[in-house]
Amino acid sequence: MSFPKDLLGIADLTGPQFLNLLKTAQILKKELGKKGKNQPLLHNKTLVMIFEKPSLRTRVSFETGMTQLGGHAIYLAPADIQLGVRETIADVAGTLEKMTDGIMARVFKHETLLELSKNTKKVPIINGLSDLEHPCQILADMLTILEEKGRLKGISLAFVGDGENNVTHSLALASGILGIDFRVASPKGFKMLPQVSEQAKILAKKSKGQITELENPKEAVENADVIYTDTWISMGDEKTRKKRLKIFKPYQVTQALMKLAKKGAIFMHDMPVYRGNEVESAVIDGPKSVIFDQAGNRLHAQKAVLAILMK
Numbered sequence: 001m002s003f004p005k006d007l008l009g010i011a012d013l014t015g016p017q018f019l020n021l022l023k024t025a026q027i028l029k030k031e032l033g034k035k036g037k038n039q040p041l042l043h044n045k046t047l048v049m050i051f052e053k054p055s056l057r058t059r060v061s062f063e064t065g066m067t068q069l070g071g072h073a074i075y076l077a078p079a080d081i082q083l084g085v086r087e088t089i090a091d092v093a094g095t096l097e098k099m100t101d102g103i104m105a106r107v108f109k110h111e112t113l114l115e116l117s118k119n120t121k122k123v124p125i126i127n128g129l130s131d132l133e134h135p136c137q138i139l140a141d142m143l144t145i146l147e148e149k150g151r152l153k154g155i156s157l158a159f160v161g162d163g164e165n166n167v168t169h170s171l172a173l174a175s176g177i178l179g180i181d182f183r184v185a186s187p188k189g190f191k192m193l194p195q196v197s198e199q200a201k202i203l204a205k206k207s208k209g210q211i212t213e214l215e216n217p218k219e220a221v222e223n224a225d226v227i228y229t230d231t232w233i234s235m236g237d238e239k240t241r242k243k244r245l246k247i248f249k250p251y252q253v254t255q256a257l258m259k260l261a262k263k264g265a266i267f268m269h270d271m272p273v274y275r276g277n278e279v280e281s282a283v284i285d286g287p288k289s290v291i292f293d294q295a296g297n298r299l300h301a302q303k304a305v306l307a308i309l310m311k
Helices: 015-035 057-068 089-099 110-118 135-149 166-178 194-207 217-221 238-251 291-309
Strands: 046-051 072-076 102-106 125-129 156-160 181-185 210-214 226-229 266-269
Touching: 015 135, 015 166, 015 291, 046 057, 046 089, 057 072, 057 125, 057 291, 089 102, 089 110, 102 110, 110 125, 125 135, 125 291, 135 166, 135 226, 135 266, 135 291, 156 166, 156 217, 166 181, 166 194, 166 210, 181 217, 194 210, 210 217, 266 291
Parallel strands: 046 072, 046 102, 102 125, 156 181, 156 226, 181 210, 226 266
Antiparallel strands: none
16 A cells, blocks of 8 residues: 655644554554564664654654654754754755654644755655644544444444644544534634634545534533543743633533533543643542543554654
8 A cells, every 4th residue: 555755734644544554553563562562664764753742652762763664863953953043944855864764853833844855855754743734643542432432333422622723623624524523622723724624624524533623521421432531731822821711611522511421432632731721630530531542552553653654
């Protein structure tokens, strides 16, 4: 099966490609658990990791993943290259393509990823997070749901909180591709970007999924299989912290809200989490929470991406 050169957004993948990535992740995870090691699929290959934003899960999962696949990862901190300041993005891309086998970038602006992609011919560009999307997180999320529920198509997934963030966007697009019933409850002024919503709904028509945008959290959560939330204050939103806390308070995932979901519903959060804001401690630390399995699956999902795009 052929794949695109880059993974900049979830919609870069077709349904079969998405499922193939998840299957590869499952194989690599099973192999690692059974044998304690993976095949050196990326022997002598190097991934450079560009970080404009700090991260725990993204850095550790990519770096560990490259090591387990027999390759090597180089971490470039924000001050190391100063993308677009010390050197143009085009010059950085052209230089790295001559020295490495793959580029993962965690950036402020999605346009930076597009520029990296435009200026590389063979080396894959992987979106480690941008202001528009977070595809690697959502691959791990779908792997987790598949493990917990045994299927993806027809699953009802409710997101409660900020509709215009990168996680919500990628969840909506993935749901559209995979035939998931995705419901997002957000306050006025914090809906998904119109272009993302429209694209997700077009994809959902083909997969027989459903994308529903609501304002009432209870409507979104009712009889859902999966409840998902994210921080109300992402990096860059600190100046509006007080305003956002007030606006989003009715969107906190509480025990009472969770009771509206199906009996076997699970709770997900991509982390970092701020207990007492977007979710009650009793929920995220309770028996329905799968946040650490979800975090751990970042490793396996990203290894699948690396193994396929950098082969």
